[in-house]
Amino acid sequence: MTLAAGGTVGYDYLIYAVGSASTAPRVPGAAGFAYPIADLEEAQRLRAAVDAAPPTAAVTVVGGGSTGIETAAELAEEGRTVTLVCGGVLGASLHPRGRRSVARRLTALGVSVLEGAGARVTAVTRDAVRLGDGRELPSAVTVWATGFGVPDLADRSGFSTDGVGRLLTDETLTSVDDVRVVAAGDAAAPSGLPFRMSCQAAVQLGPQAAETVLSRIAGEDPAPVDVGFFSQCISLGRRAGVLQLAGRDDTARRHHLGGRTGAGLKEFICKGVVWQLSYEARRPGTRTWWVKDAKRRQLLEERRDAAPADPERATRGPR
Template sequence: MTKSIKVVVIGGGYAGVLAANRLTQRDDVSVTLINALPSFVERIRLHQLVGGSDDAVVGYEDVLAGGVRLVIDTVTRIGAADRSVTVATGGTIGYDYLIYAVGSGSADPRVSGAAEFAYPIATLAEAQRLRSVLDAVPATAAVTVVGAGPTGIETAAELAELGRAVTLVCGGVLGPYLHPRGRRSVARRLARLGVTVLEGPGAKVTAVRRDAVHLGDGRELPSVVTIWTAGFGVPDLAARSGLSVDVVGRLLTDETLTSLDDVRIVAAGDAAAPSDLPLRMSCQSATRIGAHAADTVLRRIAGEQPAPLNLGFFGQCISLGRRAGIFQFANRDDTANTFYVGGRPGAKLKEFVCQSTVKHLAEEARKPGSLTWVKDDKRRQLLRTSRGQAPAAADQAVQPGMRGRSGRP
């Protein structure tokens, strides 16, 4: 059968790869995945790259369906009018449908000196750079990690387990997603590793200097290496292309993940803002949203009405070095409950999730359409109750654990 329908996927992360694989269910669809890097990045292992226990990359041949065309390039513009994308190396690639899965990264820090003297960790290149910086300083050098979310916690624990002198600056509460019981467990583990944890409004960073971090309560912390894990940002490709975005820059869509501007453009992953109520960023949501985006495209090709998004969560897992971790269970609406698994079993569960996430991608490559997920009808209730709220209030209500976070289950 002639592959007469062209689908382009921008972004080769968890959402983009899952979507690309799932699209291969139809023999008449040709799928092109455009990504800047030649290897798949296990973003949930970047803290391990920094600590030296993993390289955080997997070959696309291990996770991408053989029928998907991989283009190593960067999209600089989406031309919705003529259904094409412009790439950095020159030329354009046409499409009938487009899946926008560009992912997320660190937000430009607005704190004085942070952009100059702090090291982000949201991308492969950033993590590799930080690894080189740490290798070049003495093991006794003071390290400050800014950010109380899972990335900050994992990075602090990973380095402290190696004998580094680490201070974790929360600017608020440690692990805001966690239930208080789980939070206390994490705090105990960090204390055993020797991590100094600074919480509360007085621990908010006000300035970063080459050799110090300044806090809101006037304290100055010596810091040879400052690691910045707070904040959230997305590429500005959608905005530069004239598409409707939210205040952060995520593509605005309806509940089927279809762009408000063009039914031929569908979003997936961290850069999607369905009904201006984006879900918490995590590899769990990214893969399922990627699958849903592919299903939306496949239904439109078949002349059917796409289904609204319906995704339930099961929790969040955080590694605490190589020998401990925590799996925080949650209700399907993504609110943490009292149950958690800590210690060595928590570490094993975290590793199981990391391995399973890659296996899900590979399984979808072999058997497109096989990924399933739990549902949760409370999102529909949120949508109904948020209609009279300001966008910021609605966003906060639906994302209890998102702030200062990189992708994690």
């Protein structure tokens, strides 16, 4: 493994867990005038820009997913004048009931929500955001909360990747090119069927990647990945939130918990992540509290049955 400083690091096994980050926006002006918010350093730059803007200055948040919703709610709760530009549907991954709950809370906070095809951003300037339907929104601070991706390290290293650059692995999270490389988290694509970018997937995939390595060291066959989902959590300021219940395959269900209860549950889950990781460190292989997605195994079997005897690889191998 070659480092940016020029040195090298040898390994017997490598766990590829580089996560996700913002991608360079393709909308004209966005790279120069909008503030991404995918990591701590970006959030700190945005904080400084918001603090420097007048209290009544217009703030535009671009992106109707969880990150955009949470950012808009936090800024509005501080008293900022916020417009949330969805470029489609607000909270597209939520059930319509959960979506309505989010919309009500944003309205109560004073957030203007723009949805639909006409609400797609076509350009960003220093003090405005232009939309596809011709509207131009004043914007002293524009937050870019869309377009997440993964680092291109796997692709630059010559490994097989999916269309967005995730490392392709088999169901044991082992690279299809090298049994010594095991992937976990947002940057992994097991069988070309990656899980949603989320802490809920990461806290399950991380321990399983470690178990794959330990199994190989012990000369044993590693177990296939076994992941399940039960909810999506969205904060709506400090005093409200939505816990959207989901099926094991991450499909939103009709039930959700909102208001203070939703906020409290999300806070409890976030704090529980640390406990979970320490628990699994003490008892490797213990994941009994996670429901599992049986549909994934069925989907993989259907894909294998439908595939030709000698399919041509859709992604290139290592250089």
